Amino acid sequence: MDRRFRTAALTGAALCALLATTLVAQRAATPPANSIAGATAQIVTASQAVLAALDAAGRAKVQFPFDSPQKQKWSNLPSPMYQRDGVRLTDLTAAQRESIMKLLQVALSAEGYHKVRDIMKGDEVLRTSSSGAGRGGRGPSFGELEYYLAFVGTPSTTAPWTLMFGGHHLAINLTMAGSQATMAPSLPAAQPASFTVEGRTVRPLGDENDKAFALINALDAAKHKQAILGSRVADLVLGAGQDGRTIQPEGIRASALSAAEQAQLWDIAREWIGIANDAFAEPRMTEIKSHLNDTFFAWSGPTTNGSAAYFRIQGPTLVIEYAPQNTVDHIHTIYRDPTNDYGAKIARK
Amino acid sequence: MRASKTLTLALAAVATIAASVGVSAHRMDEYLQAARFGIDPDRVELQLDLTPGVAIIDSIVREIDRNNDGTISSIERDAYVGAVLVDLSLSLDGRALRLDPAASTFPDVDALRRGEGVIQLRATAPLSHVANGVHSLAFKNMHRRNLSVYLANALVPSDDRVAINAQHRDEAQSDLTIEYTLRGNRAPAKPLWPLGLFAAMAALSVVLIRPLLN
Numbered sequence: 001m002d003r004r005f006r007t008a009a010l011t012g013a014a015l016c017a018l019l020a021t022t023l024v025a026q027r028a029a030t031p032p033a034n035s036i037a038g039a040t041a042q043i044v045t046a047s048q049a050v051l052a053a054l055d056a057a058g059r060a061k062v063q064f065p066f067d068s069p070q071k072q073k074w075s076n077l078p079s080p081m082y083q084r085d086g087v088r089l090t091d092l093t094a095a096q097r098e099s100i101m102k103l104l105q106v107a108l109s110a111e112g113y114h115k116v117r118d119i120m121k122g123d124e125v126l127r128t129s130s131s132g133a134g135r136g137g138r139g140p141s142f143g144e145l146e147y148y149l150a151f152v153g154t155p156s157t158t159a160p161w162t163l164m165f166g167g168h169h170l171a172i173n174l175t176m177a178g179s180q181a182t183m184a185p186s187l188p189a190a191q192p193a194s195f196t197v198e199g200r201t202v203r204p205l206g207d208e209n210d211k212a213f214a215l216i217n218a219l220d221a222a223k224h225k226q227a228i229l230g231s232r233v234a235d236l237v238l239g240a241g242q243d244g245r246t247i248q249p250e251g252i253r254a255s256a257l258s259a260a261e262q263a264q265l266w267d268i269a270r271e272w273i274g275i276a277n278d279a280f281a282e283p284r285m286t287e288i289k290s291h292l293n294d295t296f297f298a299w300s301g302p303t304t305n306g307s308a309a310y311f312r313i314q315g316p317t318l319v320i321e322y323a324p325q326n327t328v329d330h331i332h333t334i335y336r337d338p339t340n341d342y343g344a345k346i347a348r349k
Numbered sequence: 350m351r352a353s354k355t356l357t358l359a360l361a362a363v364a365t366i367a368a369s370v371g372v373s374a375h376r377m378d379e380y381l382q383a384a385r386f387g388i389d390p391d392r393v394e395l396q397l398d399l400t401p402g403v404a405i406i407d408s409i410v411r412e413i414d415r416n417n418d419g420t421i422s423s424i425e426r427d428a429y430v431g432a433v434l435v436d437l438s439l440s441l442d443g444r445a446l447r448l449d450p451a452a453s454t455f456p457d458v459d460a461l462r463r464g465e466g467v468i469q470l471r472a473t474a475p476l477s478h479v480a481n482g483v484h485s486l487a488f489k490n491m492h493r494r495n496l497s498v499y500l501a502n503a504l505v506p507s508d509d510r511v512a513i514n515a516q517h518r519d520e521a522q523s524d525l526t527i528e529y530t531l532r533g534n535r536a537p538a539k540p541l542w543p544l545g546l547f548a549a550m551a552a553l554s555v556v557l558i559r560p561l562l563n
Contacts, residue, residue: 082465192526229518230517233500241467245504247385248504
């Protein structure tokens with residue numbers, strides 16, 4: 001009896017030791033979820049769940065080689081005007097769509113996910129509302145299910161790959177390469193820019209707008225003059241199709257702003273950078289702030305909030321443009337890193 | 350008969366797109382002309398992207414597809430590039446420059462009619478005997494002024510002898526003046542002597558420390 005008890009106790013102790021060793025080893029091997037590598041690992045797991053939920057035809061449609069031209073196939077235009085590739089939400093089952101939404105929740109921050117959902121809801125408003133129909137919005141080309149997912153490269157915790165999600169007024173291009181990631185280029189846009197859902201007013205790009213007007217109106221006359229461009233900017237300068245171009249920066253240098261104004265400027269930039277998972281956004285914020293002397297803020301148009309005005313934040317590794325399309329109710333924006341669009345820098349390493 | 354049928358189909362396509370998209374879509378009734386300038390010490394390159402809205406595409410396609418056969422031949426493409434370039438003017442310090450076509454890409458007519466197509470032109474102007482110092486490059490775009498909205502920008506120069514000082518535009522951005530400075534010499538390359546000194550010190554350290562370790 002004693003002998004059997006001893007054997008059982010020793011076996012149990014050995015198993016406990018093995019379990020503890022395994023757990024410690026796993027903890028050492030698994031990067032923390034709030035690190036870039038940890039977030040990438042979670043996104044890979046969620047992407048694999050999407051692939052598992054799709055059938056063979058869906059898997060064939062969603063997957064592209066990393067070095068294919070697919071990564072540059074995005075636009076602000078609705079799909080009948082611009083043909084996207086990948087799997088389209090409307091063609092999927094509820095369970096498959098659910099897996100994609102879960103993937104977006106992991107890949108994006110909470111605020112970023114809400115922003116993306118609000119942009120999609122805006123397109124649903126275009127499709128269904130009487131105001132949308134009055135503006136020609138009724139039709140199969142609009143709606144919250146007219147969005148596409150594609151994996152450019154195989155979801156991996158080490159090799160580079162890009163998660164593409166987009167449709168009308170939305171392009172999220174999140175490239176990950178092990179412990180590094182970039183969301184450039186991406187295009188969040190909105191039309192209508194303000195609408196009501198279940199009694200709640202939704203403004204997908206409202207914070208971007210309001211924070212920028214607050215900054216331009218915080219500047220004194222001399223700074224104001226430096227920031228204002230003397231011409232109308234009718235559209236994005238570096239929107240879809242403008243990869244690889246770097247325009248001469250204009251406006252006021254961030255280093256000429258007060259500390260409070262600089263904080264406002266970075267807070268505006270965070271509206272775009274913070275769409276991505278927090279683990280990706282924080283190091284990116286640190287990086288753009290390191291280019292204070294070479295970052296510029298430029299403004300075109302009226303400075304009374306509620307008006308249609310263009311602004312641009314540009315630094316050596318950053319371009320953000322906000323461009324109303326003749327009206328405050330139709331906004332295009334772009335976010336780029338001229339040194340690292342599509343992970344050009346991190347995918348090489 | 351064939352031309353009539355093509356025209357009917359084209360009008361139907363435009364009507365369908367316009368009905369489904371309406372003003373909710375993008376720049377329906379305007380011709381977006383986005384110009385960018387790359388300045389080198391010995392030449393200027395113009396990149397011009399032309400994006401016609403679907404509501405005005407008929408008039409633009411008529412200008413390009415002159416025989417109305419639904420395709421854009423190389424002759425028609427060259428003719429349109431020439432017609433656009435005639436409407437542009439470029440000068441350096443008040444002296445007129447000639448823009449020579451360098452390359453162009455045209456989407457097919459169907460893509461243009463869908464509102465997806467962008468016509469891309471590149472043209473260059475040689476600069477000879479430009480002295481070091483400050484210069485003024487002036488551009489004026491008068492192409493289809495009744496329909497167009499314009500963007501005009503200098504690109505960051507790829508040659509470090511060129512530095513953009515300022516850009517001045519009219520309200521519509523159909524006129525752009527770029528003030529830039531041309532320097533005679535390239536910026537000196539980063540000196541390599543610190544690297545060499547470090548390598549020499551490392552080698553010396555190895556030589557001095559090795560006997561102590563034995």
